[in-house]
Amino acid sequence: xxxxxxxxxxxxxxxxxxxxxxxxxxxxxxxxxxxxxxxxxxxxxxxxxxxxxxxxxxxxxxxxxxxxxxxxxxxxxxxxxxxxxxxxxxxxxxxxxxxxxxxxxxxxxxxxxxxxxxxxxxxxxxxxxxxxxxxxxxxxxxxxxxxxxxxxxxxxxxxxxxxxxxxxxxxxxxxxxxxxxxxxxxxxxxxxxxxxxxxxxxxxxxxxxxxxxxxxxxxxxxxxxxxxxxxxxxxxxxxxxxxxxxxxxxxxxxxxxxxxxxxxxxxxxxxxxxxxxxxxxxxxxxxxxxxxxxxxxxxxxxxxxxxxxxxxxxxxxxxxxxxxxxxxxxxxxxxxxxxxxxxxxxxxxxxxxxxxxxxxxxxxxxxxxxxxxxxxxxxxxxxxxxxxxxxxxxxxxxxxxxxxxxxxxxxxxxxxxxxxxxxxx
Amino acid sequence: xxxxxxxxxxxxxxxxxxxxxxxxxxxxxxxxxxxxxxxxxxxxxxxxxxxxxxxxxxxxxxxxxxxxxxxxxxxxxxxxxxxxxxxxxxxxxxxxxxxxxxxxxxxxxxxxxxxxxxxxxxxxxxxxxxxxxxxxxxxxxxxxxxxxxxxxxxxxxxxxxxxxxxxxxxxxxxxxxxxxxxxxxxxxxxxxxxxxxxxxxxxxxxxxxxxxxxxxxxxxxxxxxxxxxxxxxxxxxxxxxxxxxxxxxxxxxxxxxxxxxxxxxxxxxxxxxxxxxxxxxxxxxxxxxxxxxxxxxxxxxxxxxxxxxxxxxxxxxxxxxxxxxxxxxxxxxxxxxxxxxxxxxxxxxxxxxxxxxxxxxxxxxxxxxxxxxxxxxxxxxxxxxxxxxxxxxxxxxxxxxxxxxxxxxxxxxxxxxxxxxxxxx
Numbered sequence: 001x002x003x004x005x006x007x008x009x010x011x012x013x014x015x016x017x018x019x020x021x022x023x024x025x026x027x028x029x030x031x032x033x034x035x036x037x038x039x040x041x042x043x044x045x046x047x048x049x050x051x052x053x054x055x056x057x058x059x060x061x062x063x064x065x066x067x068x069x070x071x072x073x074x075x076x077x078x079x080x081x082x083x084x085x086x087x088x089x090x091x092x093x094x095x096x097x098x099x100x101x102x103x104x105x106x107x108x109x110x111x112x113x114x115x116x117x118x119x120x121x122x123x124x125x126x127x128x129x130x131x132x133x134x135x136x137x138x139x140x141x142x143x144x145x146x147x148x149x150x151x152x153x154x155x156x157x158x159x160x161x162x163x164x165x166x167x168x169x170x171x172x173x174x175x176x177x178x179x180x181x182x183x184x185x186x187x188x189x190x191x192x193x194x195x196x197x198x199x200x201x202x203x204x205x206x207x208x209x210x211x212x213x214x215x216x217x218x219x220x221x222x223x224x225x226x227x228x229x230x231x232x233x234x235x236x237x238x239x240x241x242x243x244x245x246x247x248x249x250x251x252x253x254x255x256x257x258x259x260x261x262x263x264x265x266x267x268x269x270x271x272x273x274x275x276x277x278x279x280x281x282x283x284x285x286x287x288x289x290x291x292x293x294x295x296x297x298x299x300x301x302x303x304x305x306x307x308x309x310x311x312x313x314x315x316x317x318x319x320x321x322x323x324x325x326x327x328x329x330x331x332x333x334x335x336x337x338x339x340x341x342x343x344x345x346x347x348x349x350x351x352x353x354x355x356x357x358x359x360x361x362x363x364x365x366x367x368x369x370x371x372x373x374x375x376x377x378x379x380x381x382x383x384x385x386x387x388x389x390x391x392x393x394x395x396x397x398x399x400x401x402x403x404x405x406x407x408x409x410x411x412x413x414x415x416x417x418x419x420x421x422x423x424x425x
Numbered sequence: 426x427x428x429x430x431x432x433x434x435x436x437x438x439x440x441x442x443x444x445x446x447x448x449x450x451x452x453x454x455x456x457x458x459x460x461x462x463x464x465x466x467x468x469x470x471x472x473x474x475x476x477x478x479x480x481x482x483x484x485x486x487x488x489x490x491x492x493x494x495x496x497x498x499x500x501x502x503x504x505x506x507x508x509x510x511x512x513x514x515x516x517x518x519x520x521x522x523x524x525x526x527x528x529x530x531x532x533x534x535x536x537x538x539x540x541x542x543x544x545x546x547x548x549x550x551x552x553x554x555x556x557x558x559x560x561x562x563x564x565x566x567x568x569x570x571x572x573x574x575x576x577x578x579x580x581x582x583x584x585x586x587x588x589x590x591x592x593x594x595x596x597x598x599x600x601x602x603x604x605x606x607x608x609x610x611x612x613x614x615x616x617x618x619x620x621x622x623x624x625x626x627x628x629x630x631x632x633x634x635x636x637x638x639x640x641x642x643x644x645x646x647x648x649x650x651x652x653x654x655x656x657x658x659x660x661x662x663x664x665x666x667x668x669x670x671x672x673x674x675x676x677x678x679x680x681x682x683x684x685x686x687x688x689x690x691x692x693x694x695x696x697x698x699x700x701x702x703x704x705x706x707x708x709x710x711x712x713x714x715x716x717x718x719x720x721x722x723x724x725x726x727x728x729x730x731x732x733x734x735x736x737x738x739x740x741x742x743x744x745x746x747x748x749x750x751x752x753x754x755x756x757x758x759x760x761x762x763x764x765x766x767x768x769x770x771x772x773x774x775x776x777x778x779x780x781x782x783x784x785x786x787x788x789x790x791x792x793x794x795x796x797x798x799x800x801x802x803x804x805x806x807x808x809x810x811x812x813x814x815x816x817x818x819x820x821x822x823x824x825x826x827x828x829x830x831x832x833x834x835x836x837x838x839x840x841x842x843x844x845x846x847x848x849x850x
Contacts, residue, residue, distance in 0.1 A: 002475055004515040004731040006468060007499055012512055014519060015463035015526065022454075022464060029447075034786040036763040036793020036811065038440035039447060043431060043545050044469060044531060045489070045501070050427055064470070066491030069535050074432055076470070087437055090429040094439060096807045098796045101440065106469060110494050120468050128796060135775040136796045142779060146786070248775070255776035256783045306429040338461040350560040350673070351680035354567060358681050361459040361571070368461020371523045371553060371561045382521045386461065 009119030017324075019335045024320055024327075025104055025124070027150045032102040032126055035143050040101050042083040044108075048073040051082055053305050062109045064119075076108035080125040081315075088129055089306035097130030097311075104320075116321075127315025132300060134248030137278045140316050141249065144282060144294050145258045147318060153327045155285035156293075159265035160249075162278045163297075164242030165232055166269065169217050172237055173210050182206065183269040186218055190267075218267040225250055228264035242277070249278065274299040278314070287326045293319045336387025339423050340402070342369040343379045347394030356395055359416035365423055380405075390423050434544030442749075444760045449745055449752075450529055450549070452575045457527040457551055460568050465526050467508040469533075473498040476507055478730050487534045489544075501533035505550040506740075513554055514731035522555030522736075529745075541746075552740025557725060559673030562703045565741050566674065569707060569719050570683045572743060578752045580710035581718075584690035585674075587703045588722075589667030590657055591694065594642050597662055598635050607631065608694040611643055615692075643692040650675055653689035667702070674703065699724040703739070712751045718744045761812025762791070764848050765827070768804045769795040772819030781820055784841035790848050805830075815848050 006012070013021065029039070048065045052075070065075035077083055080103045088099060104124045113119055126143060128136045141158060148156050163183065170176045181204035185197050194215065201211040221231045229250075233243050246264070253259045270279045277298030284293060296316030304310045340360065342353045353369040360367040368386065370379050383391050383405060392400045399413045402422060411422060431437070438446065454464070473490045477500070490500035502508055505528045513524060529549045538544055551568060553561045566583060573581050588608065595601045606629035610622050619640065626636040646656045654675075658668050671689070678684045695704045702723030709718060721741030729735045765785065767778045778794040785792040793811065795804050808816050808830060817825045824838045827847060836847060 001732070002478060002730055004475065004511040005472070006515075007470065007472060007493070007497065008495075010468040010470060012468070012516065013466035014516060015465055018464040018466050021466075033762065034789075034791050035782075036766070036791060038762045038811070039443040040440055041438035041443050041446075043435040043437070045432065045435060045533070045545065047430070047432060050429065050431075053427060064493065068432070068489065070433075072432065086429040090431075091437065091439060096810050100793070108470070120470065131797045133775075133796065135769075135778070135794070138775070138779060139794065139796065142783065146783075252776050252779045256779045258783075305427055307426070337458065337463045341461070344560075350558075350563070351677050353560070354563060354677045354681045357460075358567070358571075358683075364459075366459050366461060368525070369560070369564065371558065371564065372556045385521050386463070 007119075009113030009117075011118060011120075015337065016334050019337055020324055020328075021122070021320065023335060024151060024324060028104070028124060028147055028318060028320075029102070031143065031147050031150050034146075035100070035139065037100045037102045037126055037143075040084075040087060040103055041105065042077070042080075042087055042103075044076055044106065045074050046077060046083070046086070048075040050086055051075050051077060062111045064108050064110050078109050079107055080105060080123050080317075081127075084125070084127060084129070084313075085302050086306055088311060089303045092307065092309070098136065099129040100127075101129070102126040116325075122320055124318040124320050125315060126318075127313050129302060129313045130311050132277075132298070132312040132314075134245050134252060136314050137245065137298060138249045138252035140296065140314050141253060141262070141280065142256055142258065144280070144316055144318075145261050148261075148282065148294065151323055151327065153284060153286075153293075153323055154330055156261065156282055157263045157285070158261055158280050158282045158294075159263050159268045160278065160280040161264065161266050161268040162242045162246055163269060163275055164240065164277055165236065165246070166217070166266070168236045168240045168242055169214070169232070172235075173213060175206060175210060178204055178206060180273060182214060184271065186214070186267060187269045187271045189218075220263075220265050220267070223263065225259070225262055225264040228266065232266060245277065270295065270297055274301065276300040280316070284326050287329065290322050290326060293322045293326065295319075334387050336389070337366070338368045338386045338388045339366045340368070340390040340392060340419070341379070341383040341386070341388045342367065342392040342395065342400075343376065344370040344372060344374070345376060345379075345393070347396075348392070349395070352395045352397060356392070356398065356400055356416060359398070360420055360423075363416060363420040365420050390419075392419075432544075434538030434542075436543060436545075440762065441759050444762055445749055445753075446547070446745065448760060449576060449749060453549060453572055453743060453745075454527070454529070456568065456572050456575050459571070460525070460564065462525040462527045462551055462568075465509075465512060465528055466530065467502070467505075467512055467528070469501055469531065470499050471502060471508065471511070473500040475511055475731075476500050476502060487536045489533050489535055503534050504532055505530060505548050505742075506552075509550070509552060509554070509738075510727045511731055513736060514728045517732065517734070523561065524554040525552075526554070527551040541750075547745055549743040549745050550740060551743075552738050554727060554738045555736050557702075557723070557737040557739075559670050559677060561739050562670065562723060563674045563677035565721065565739050566678060566687070566705065567681060567683065569705070569741055569743075570686050573686075573707065573719065576748055576752065578709060578711075578718075578748055579755055581686065581707055582688045582710070583686055583705050583707045583719075584688050584693045585703065585705040586689065586691050586693040587667045587671055588694060588700055589665065589702055590661065590671070591642070591691065593661045593665045593667055594639070594657070597660075598638060600631060600635060603629055603631060605698060607639060609696060611639070611692060612694045612696045614643075645688075645690050645692070648688065650684070650687055650689040653691065657691060670702065695720065695722055699726065701725040705741070709751050712754065715747050715751060718747045718751065720744075759812050761814070763793040763811045763813045764791045765793070765815040765817060765844070766804070766808040766811070766813045767792065767794040767817040767820065767825075768801065769797060769799070770801060770804075770818070772821075773817070774820070777820045777822060781817070781823065781825055781841060784823070785845055785848075788841060788845040790845050815844075817844075
């Protein structure tokens with residue numbers, strides 16, 4: 001006998017979890033499609049060199065890679081952004097720009113598993129490739145807002161900033177060449193605190209005075225988007241391109257009537273090197289400590305590794321697992337997987353169960369026929385575990401006795417049409 | 426620059442393919458759920474020993490396996506049946522029997538890639554675990570029929586047989602111990618022809634006379650299910666358990682009114698060793714040469730490898746890729762991914778596009794705003810590539826000019842409600 005165990009950091013998804021995950025994914029897909037986004041898929045396994053580029057660094061250590069039977073170095077994808085860049089470059093002649101795609105799929109990381117972190121997990125990305133303008137920046141934000149609304153996870157705010165503005169400010173300080181060190185240090189502010197950030201900045205050769213100016217730059221002076229923006233412009237000393245872009249984004253989302261979900265937060269920088277413009281993170285009012293549930297930004301060098309044409313992009317990534325966890329704290333109801341169970345007992349023949357079931361299914365009712373030989377009490381447990389609201393206890397030809405499991409009311413000798421009507425109510 | 430190429434046997438799914446695949450999967454999921462089946466998921470990567478058991482044989486060579494960073498032997502799953510057995514054993518206390526589950530997910534095989542065969546592909550399995558009775562055998566067949574009907578792939582027949590009957594017959598011939606050699610040889614009949622099957626049987630020590638009897642046993646004498654069954658019973662010499670089971674299955678499906686989709690075909694044995702009872706393959710009337718599009722059967726030793734409790738099961742697997750290919754031969758229309766495109770031009774501001782788009786989306790219309798700066802002619806191409814039926818050419822506040830792209834008719838200055846009404850028509 002072999003123990004049915006899984007490698008560390010991997011897990012099964014049980015029916016109640018999987019039903020919820022599919023429900024979330026379906027809602028997200030419908031939202032993405034309502035904006036004209038189309039799905040793609042790419043292989044889970046790719047050439048290591050294609051995924052890592054010249055490789056090295058943190059990613060390299062975290063990747064699942066191996067040599068295949070033909071002696072080639074292959075790896076499991078660790079995100080959906082690199083495959084997008086590869087996909088767009090490989091299929092450039094088959095796609096129309098701007099290319100709006102979404103991709104919900106599994107990715108793999110070899111990092112140490114910890115609570116809530118797994119080595120295999122689902123990512124849900126949506127991006128617009130091929131344009132660099134405020135309208136596409138705003139559309140991603142608009143779609144983030146619509147996604148959060150449709151998932152019904154309570155109040156939320158999108159913390160938004162723009163890397164270009166911080167870089168403009170570093171230019172005025174004469175330290176624009178230290179940009180990526182500064183961005184990385186600031187990104188850790190919430191995690192490591194102000195003193196540690198100062199220490200990191202000092203290590204990068206930023207003077208104490210400069211560090212104080214940077215920290216005051218990223219400190220939001222107001223809840224009002226335009227006030228914060230104007231304050232940053234005054235610190236930079238002029239209305240830069242980044243500032244104009246942030247005003248345009250605001251105007252578009254204000255015209256949509258969704259501006260209240262935005263919070264201008266100059267401390268947002270995002271860790272990854274590839275962002276070049278607007279960046280954002282989404283925090284839940286009810287549960288800010290779980291971190292951002294939807295993050296992303298603009299990166300203007302997507303395809304440079306794979307093609308001569310260097311396409312810009314902007315996009316975001318929904319943390320489905322975190323959102324499900326948050327939603328379960330608000331409402332832990334099990335999603336019913338079935339409407340009615342036909343019990344197996346002496347008053348129900350398999351033939352009648354099959355035909356009555358088919359009639360109900362044609363009417364849009366999810367009907368489960370119990371197939372074993374078990375006590376009626378066990379069958380009630382079964383019906384409850386699937387969230388069924390009704391049970392059929394006896395059946396002669398096309399007439400059934402239907403029991404409402406909540407009220408215990410029994411309606412006798414009804415056809416499938418009438419049963420469907422009662423179940424739908 | 427790195428060439429954006431994929432390993433052999435792997436492929437991307439472009440939007441038009443992916444939209445179709447999702448459409449098929451959604452229809453199948455709805456059908457499975459209408460029978461009370463629930464989804465699960467399992468990791469793509471598992472311990473090699475857990476997937477292969479004592480291992481060896483064909484599967485071993487075809488599997489993608491490697492040593493992970495922690496020195497453990499892991500592999501990519503090659504089917505969804507082994508993970509089901511492992512899952513049921515690991516979560517025995519968390520699931521109710523009978524356990525009806527479906528699983529649509531990627532599997533990996535290292536076999537030589539050929540036309541229409543890939544190393545990564547999607548499997549779609551549905552199984553009932555924990556009971557061995559005619560009702561569960563029939564329910565899988567009923568669900569296969571409903572699935573084929575809902576996918577709209579034209580006429581089809583399910584070729585059904587029962588391994589127990591052939592084994593009963595081999596017992597009358599006194600060669601029941603050669604069962605698995607005989608089953609494997611017969612399974613190749615369509616592929617290698619009668620003479621080669623005879624040669625294989627001879628090699629296994631089956632006499633020429635016995636081989637002739639076996640070949641006459643598996644030759645269907647009629648299109649009538651009951652006639653074929655009665656003929657087999659007469660050859661076996663008695664009404665065995667297998668025969669009774671096949672009569673019960675017939676009665677249930679006849680009562681459902683779907684018996685005409687069944688063809689009793691004693692030549693069906695299925696290649697895999699683990700089947701023990703009813704087996705079936707589904708052939709399309711329009712396209713029998715692509716082979717079975719939905720196959721499976723009963724296996725009464727699912728969990729023996731992982732637990733002391735040996736649970737029976739019955740299930741089937743839909744070949745989604747084959748079905749999509751067959752459906753495309755009937756109807757090659759591109760599935761529209763969007764209903765209306767708002768053009769980017771001097772008569773449309775980004776602000777108005779965003780708010781009018783949001784109004785349409787709230788009314789259930791899929792609305793794509795073109796985000797680039799391109800000639801109107803290019804934007805028409807873009808709208809066409811996404812299957813849009815309508816375009817918005819100018820927009821002032823909440824009033825738009827809507828063009829029907831098929832009739833070229835333009836309705837001027839209408840609100841989102843009116844536009845949604847016209848688009849829905």
